[in-house]
Amino acid sequence: MFLELDGHGPHYAQLARALKSAVLDGRLTTGARLPPTRELAHELELSRTTVLAAYEQLRAEGFIEGHTGSGSYVAALQTQPPLLSAQPMIDMPSRYAQRARLTRTPGIATKHRGLRYELQYGHSQINPALNGIWGRELARAAMYTPPQIADVQGLPALRKQICDYLACRRGVRISPEQILVVAGTQQAVTLTARVLLDEGDAVVLEEPHYFSMHQALVAHGSRICAVRTDRDGLICAELPQVSPHLVCVTPSHQFPTGAVLSLPRRLKLLRYAEKHQCWILEDDYDGEFRYDAHPLAALRSLDQGDRVIYVGTFSKVLFGTLRLAYMALPVALVEDFFNAKYLSDIASPGIEQAALAHFMEDGGFERHLRLARKELQVRREALIEGLHQYAGERVEIVGSPAGMHVVVWLRGYDHSRAEALIELARERGLGLYSMTPHYLNPPARPGLLLGYCGLSVTALREAMQLFGQCLDDMDAERA
Amino acid sequence: MFLELDGHGPHYAQLARALKSAVLDGRLTTGARLPPTRELAHELELSRTTVLAAYEQLRAEGFIEGHTGSGSYVAALQTQPPLLSAQPMIDMPSRYAQRARLTRTPGIATKHRGLRYELQYGHSQINPALNGIWGRELARAAMYTPPQIADVQGLPALRKQICDYLACRRGVRISPEQILVVAGTQQAVTLTARVLLDEGDAVVLEEPHYFSMHQALVAHGSRICAVRTDRDGLICAELPQVSPHLVCVTPSHQFPTGAVLSLPRRLKLLRYAEKHQCWILEDDYDGEFRYDAHPLAALRSLDQGDRVIYVGTFSKVLFGTLRLAYMALPVALVEDFFNAKYLSDIASPGIEQAALAHFMEDGGFERHLRLARKELQVRREALIEGLHQYAGERVEIVGSPAGMHVVVWLRGYDHSRAEALIELARERGLGLYSMTPHYLNPPARPGLLLGYCGLSVTALREAMQLFGQCLDDMDAERA
Incomplete structure (x- = not known):
């Protein structure tokens, strides 16, 4: 019997794998007696203990029967070669997966990695000291963060800090009960699609727009209605007459053109949403940074009808691989978004949330x-x-x-x-x-x-x- | 004019908000002249600089026109009270959101928090030193982890460690190219549903099963076919005659009964999947811990037809709030799963992945x-x-x-x-x-x-x- 050990992990496990392969391949058939352990050990230049351990493992897994001493035999397993291994896979993936394949812009996010001068958007490297600062925050938070899964909607301490920040810097007054901590803007978009959109539902996107948002919505099965932008942002007069379910905008700093949505258009857009009973997704991805004046207050701050789903992210202002963002939700949608977050990944990681809460509370973020x-x-x-x-x-x-x-x-x-x-x-x-x-x-x-x-x-x-x-x-x- | 400052954030921002409210409420109408800054400052007991800053902010946002000196006037904004604020929301959430509402088992995950003796499953607190150890790993990883978003499929260093672990401890030989790092088992289930299942597609679940998996699949719109288990795990003879798209199993340690799927049934299940061209989701949630023998090799290790989607998690063996798990994917599904992960949340956080890779490489995990x-x-x-x-x-x-x-x-x-x-x-x-x-x-x-x-x-x-x-x-x- 030819047994090849694959060199990975302990010897007993290698031997057990080799014997299993022999059984599954049909080289060792039902009822065949395995070589005595002493003999096999000698042949393979292994210790007898190793062979005994391998046999014990095979016995525990049901591959062999009988006892050491009276001999070990291959159990009746009805093994046959795989039925279809040589045939092509004919299974269709889901419609979602098929649409996702079509939306791929191959390699766009990584195309230029490793170049000397990288002008990719969102490739944050602003404060060289941040690595050390953040490392200390993490180490600190690891000491007191409970090991259990955090609240679905996010750590209370972080939600409170986010509310303070939104009130002070973005003009948004909202309760921590309406905040949902998510794994980046992309998850915010995906959850929004899940909660609000069935396949075929219409969504307004700015033209141009952030392509990953477009990809997520197309994969979801949304009908995209692109509305042009100019130097005052989204041209509200061109919003569709037939009600869409959702309008996605970047009012503070249109992505990617950089236009600021003018106040008259902000008010027009809010009235449109109320009239058409649709929702607005405000992606405030870098509203923080404005160099000629104070940052403009967010669209959400003008929203008296509670129809704006506000999304802010820490990935831009801190660093991309952090993967933490947050949503300020209309009251009517809170429960549905919490459900969707829970079903997607239960909750975001606790230590990072605790570190961020402390970083904000302590003034480091400011x-x-x-x-x-x-x-x-x-x-x-x-x-x-x-x-x-x-x-x-x-x-x-x-x-x-x-x-x-x-x-x-x-x-x-x-x-x-x-x-x-x-x-x-x-x-x-x-x-x-x-x-x-x-x-x-x-x-x-x-x-x-x-x-x-x-x-x-x-x-x-x-x-x-x-x-x-x-x-x-x-x-x-x-x- | 009555202006109420809300006490949140800097005074200038409070004043700007109060003035905006007055404009939006219609208390200040188009063309109205704002009080001179000196006068308003005196009246509100604020510094003139504060009032100037508030006016500047309102000007930047387009609420007022004119210049300091010649007077500031409310811009023409067509403000009207919100159209529908008093009407109930009539919008329907998506079918997903409606199903998610129905699947909720209210409060089940948090029902008993804060009790002295908590026997909740997965409430890991095994090694009190782990907090400190993990904190040091995080601080270390923060120093050298690039700030940009990590690879969609997970850090190469972590994927390599996962492959070594799978080979040594779970009997699974797989290439790092087939590994996808995800945010916990729940995300693995959600991504699987997205990639493989359209609404109405049939999924086999063990009876009993982990309820959050059931919830995610029901919210997704799957038809659930529950197949009974006994002391040898899933009763394969009761698998449906009509092909399901997916069979979800916990072979190492049936959740929650604790049964181990017997070897004859493992082989039967694999043959069933090949015959019916369906996929198997193997949730190996705590296969690591077995106290009477070596851990059984995973079902995936017997899978010669490449139909088993293997899911392992670090949340159970380390701690729940870590939110890191991984999938070992069939070759045919790799691209579709990467797309789905990218569209869901781009990638998992980099520092945690780097810390875990080092923890594994360094022997700390072992x-x-x-x-x-x-x-x-x-x-x-x-x-x-x-x-x-x-x-x-x-x-x-x-x-x-x-x-x-x-x-x-x-x-x-x-x-x-x-x-x-x-x-x-x-x-x-x-x-x-x-x-x-x-x-x-x-x-x-x-x-x-x-x-x-x-x-x-x-x-x-x-x-x-x-x-x-x-x-x-x-x-x-x-x-």
Whole structure:
């Protein structure tokens, strides 16, 4: 009998696996007597204890019968080779999985990883001291956080801090009972879809929009109705006459164009939602950062009809891999969202929530925000200065002085030439990101979304110099 | 003009909010001139800087027009009172949300919180030193974990450790490319439903089963087909003739009865899945802990047709609020599960994954498992001894010497009397949990699920003494 040990884990387990394979393959058939342990040990150069342990394991699992001493025999198992192993899988995945396959924008999130200058949006690296600070917060919170699963809706201490923050910085007065802590904005979108939308229900998205939100809604089976935006944000006059179920907006800083939704349009949108009895999802992804004035209060702060589902995230202002965000929910939806969160993943991790609650209560979060705001403003200026100096009239810069990214439109470029520019930059170590994936209908001219939260001022200057050289070379090639 | 400051956050923000309310309420109408800043400051006993900041904020948000000096005027906003605020909400939530409402077993997970003796399953508190150890791991990982969102499928270092663990301890050989890190078993179930099941698709559940799994599947819209279990686990002969899409099983330690699925039935189940081209979800929730023999290898280790979706969790062996689990996926399903995870919450948190990878690599996890195994065995023995001593013939103990809980059937009790017993115990500080919520069709006689992972040996003895007293008093009351 040929037995091959696979070299993984303890010897007895390797031997047990090898013997099981022999039984399942049919090399050892029902009733066959296994070699005496002493003999097999000698043959395989193992200790007898090891062989005894392997036999014991096989006996416990029901592969062999009989007792040491009187011999061990292969049990009656009706083993046969797998029926269909050579046949192709014919199973259909769910409609959800099929739609998810279609919505994939392959590799978009990771396309440029490992480049020297990475201008990806949301690639936060603002305060180098944050790693150590956060590590201490985690170690501290680990000491007193109960080991049991936390409250479905989030730790009370964190929900209280979130409410204080929303009141002070975003103009939103809400009770901790209406807060739900979630695993990032993406989960907020997914839960919203689950609670509010059946397959085929209509959802208004801004055009352009954050593509992962679009993907989640399409996979869910929603009918997407894209409404254009201009420099005042969503064009409310173009909202559909037939009631959608949900309108998704980014009022503080339209993603990705950077426009701010004007007050008249905010009021119009709220009246639309009341008239049509639909819900509004306010994604306030970086409303915190505005450099020319105080941050604008959130749309939710104007919402007297309780129809705005507000989503804020810590992933942008702290760091992406934290995966903590929160929703401020209309009273009528609280129970349904809690159910959906519970059924999705029971609750978010407790230690991180406790660490964040303490970080906020202790003033560390506020200090970080002040520092981040200053640093982001300086970086933004460096980026724009670099654009003026090295790209000049070849790009048009748009968006408000806010957030963590700048949008530029490429003058005299079509989409395929823009792709060539992105590819050229990539080869030289510069990660540029096209605006196009954020559109349902590609814009007339190509644009770039330049995130400045991941690079220092020096690196941003160098990146813009490199960007200028790429533009030069594209021009030279054309000439 | 009456302006009430709400006392939250900086004064300027309070004043801005009060003025906005006045505009939205119609107390300040379009074109109305705001009081001069100096005057308002005097009237409200605020500094003039505060009033200026509030006006600046209102100007930035578009509520007022004009400049300081020449006066500020309320902008034209078309404000009207909310249309429907007095009307009831008529919006229907999604079918998902409606089903989720029906599946709720109110308060079951938190019913007994705060009691002195809590016998809830999964309420892990095994190693008091773990808090500190885990805190150090987190602090360490925070220093080197990149701030960006981790890989959708999980950190490579963690996936490698999981594969090593699966090979050594669960007999499962699988590539890190087939591992998906998820936020607990519940998310594994939810993702499985999304990828494999359309509304109305049939799923086989064990009877009894873990109720949260049942809830998630019912909310998803699955047709549940409950198949009975006996002391050898799922009765495969009773599997439906019409192919289901999915069979969910707990082979290592049936939840909640504690039965081990026998080898002939394991092979039968695998053949059934191949014949019917359906998938098997193996929930190996506490397969690690077996006290009379080596842990049985997982069902997945016998799966030659690649039809078993294996789910393992760290929440049971470490602590519940960690919210980290993993799936070992059939090759044919890898892409669809990655898509579903991405669309649900992008990826699991990076620092926790890095900490866990290091904890496993460094041997700390293995040490914890050894300690936990010993401790759990001692606790189990204490619990059973206590049952013999204080409950005696009034209970029947079932289940294999494994896991983190014991099931007892109450002799001479009907369901309503069992409820009275649980209530009596609760009043005295003892948290008992009924088996009934884990059944679709309530069992003939009532049972209790006694988790011993959250109490010390001493506390377990005291708890059993208290349990005996409760039984005595129930007997006395009847007599």
